[in-house]
Amino acid sequence: MSARYVQPLRILIQSCFLGFMIWLGIRFYQFVLYFYSGSSTPFVERPGGIEGFLPISGLMGVSAWFKGLGINSVHPAAVVIFVTVLGVSLLLRRSFCSWICPVATISECSWKAGFRLFKRNLRPPPWLDIVLRGLKYLLLLFFVYSIVIAMPVAALQNFIYSDYHKVSDVRLLEFFLHLSPVALGVILTLLLLSLPLKNPFCRYLCPYGALLGLVAMLSPLRVTRDTERCVSCGVCSQVCPTYIDVMHKQSVLSPECIGCWRCISHCRFNTALSMRAAGRLAVPGAIFALLVVLLFWGGTLAGKWSGHWNTSLTIEEYARLLGK
Ligand code: SF4
Numbered sequence: 001m002s003a004r005y006v007q008p009l010r011i012l013i014q015s016c017f018l019g020f021m022i023w024l025g026i027r028f029y030q031f032v033l034y035f036y037s038g039s040s041t042p043f044v045e046r047p048g049g050i051e052g053f054l055p056i057s058g059l060m061g062v063s064a065w066f067k068g069l070g071i072n073s074v075h076p077a078a079v080v081i082f083v084t085v086l087g088v089s090l091l092l093r094r095s096f097c098s099w100i101c102p103v104a105t106i107s108e109c110s111w112k113a114g115f116r117l118f119k120r121n122l123r124p125p126p127w128l129d130i131v132l133r134g135l136k137y138l139l140l141l142f143f144v145y146s147i148v149i150a151m152p153v154a155a156l157q158n159f160i161y162s163d164y165h166k167v168s169d170v171r172l173l174e175f176f177l178h179l180s181p182v183a184l185g186v187i188l189t190l191l192l193l194s195l196p197l198k199n200p201f202c203r204y205l206c207p208y209g210a211l212l213g214l215v216a217m218l219s220p221l222r223v224t225r226d227t228e229r230c231v232s233c234g235v236c237s238q239v240c241p242t243y244i245d246v247m248h249k250q251s252v253l254s255p256e257c258i259g260c261w262r263c264i265s266h267c268r269f270n271t272a273l274s275m276r277a278a279g280r281l282a283v284p285g286a287i288f289a290l291l292v293v294l295l296f297w298g299g300t301l302a303g304k305w306s307g308h309w310n311t312s313l314t315i316e317e318y319a320r321l322l323g324k
């Protein structure tokens with residue numbers, strides 16, 4: 001069966017997640033506004049899912065958990081979402097990046113718009129591409145070293161339960177609501193660069209993506225090429241947003257593969273490319289899509305059911321921390 005339907009399906013799922021995350025952002029803004037307005041606006045329940053935007057808090061929480069401190073009660077959903085995304089990557093490659101992440105969705109819309117505008121996308125020379133790709137691994141190394149390796153357990157505990165960390169989600173919101181000229185310049189530059197270049201932030205600067213790529217290398221699923229059926233047309237290599245030379249691979253192990261299925265969807269000889277588990281069992285696109293959604297939602301539901309979702313911070317504590 002042709003896998004062409006996978007791209008519209010993926011775009012639909014991306015759009016739903018993007019819409020959901022915008023809704024989360026609006027609800028969280030209304031929650032914060034209640035405190036900033038001195039209770040003159042209606043109270044809105046704080047959405048726990050907003051902690052998905054706190055991956056560093058998630059890494060800290062996982063580090064503390066593994067060091068015997070349990071799942072913290074300040075931002076438990078950040079830990080649950082972090083672990084869930086790692087689990088999704090372990091089973092389904094970096095599908096989080098190409099099916100769920102709102103930053104990658106906006107980035108994909110940008111380079112597609114750039115393609116329509118300029119009739120092509122630019123690719124940095126290979127040597128520069130390799131150097132730039134190294135940046136996200138350096139950033140990952142920095143975070144893993146300073147949080148997981150160098151930070152003593154007591155310091156980790158103190159930071160997690162500090163007032164600063166308690167409202168780190170609010171600080172992030174404020175950062176975006178009151179962008180400094182430098183931050184605005186950086187964001188606009190990245191957005192502009194995302195027109196001619198494919199996913200420059202994800203490819204060069206995102207340490208989360210770097211971590212997921214390394215975890216995904218352990219995934220049993222890989223894009224696999226049937227060398228008997230392949231006619232070496234090169235389309236798969238052309239359409240790959242991460243510039244993997246799929247046509248010359250038997251299976252794609254690269255940490256850059258974001259599991260987007262573009263290569264499989266565009267292969268003119270449909271069975272020449274497939275997503276296979278352990279090089280054998282072919283996974284249909286619809287099942288892959290279903291698994292991405294179910295695993296992600298399943299992970300978050302498990303967090304809710306096990307009582308590791310809503311923060312233990314009380315309304316009174318928020319009033320103390322945010323009272324103006
Ligand atoms: S190899 Fe295929 S699935 Fe992986 S990123 Fe490239 S196009 Fe997407």
Ligand code: SF4
Nearest residue numbers: 230231233234236267
């Ligand atoms: S698109 Fe299909 S047929 Fe063409 S090179 Fe890639 S795997 Fe082979």
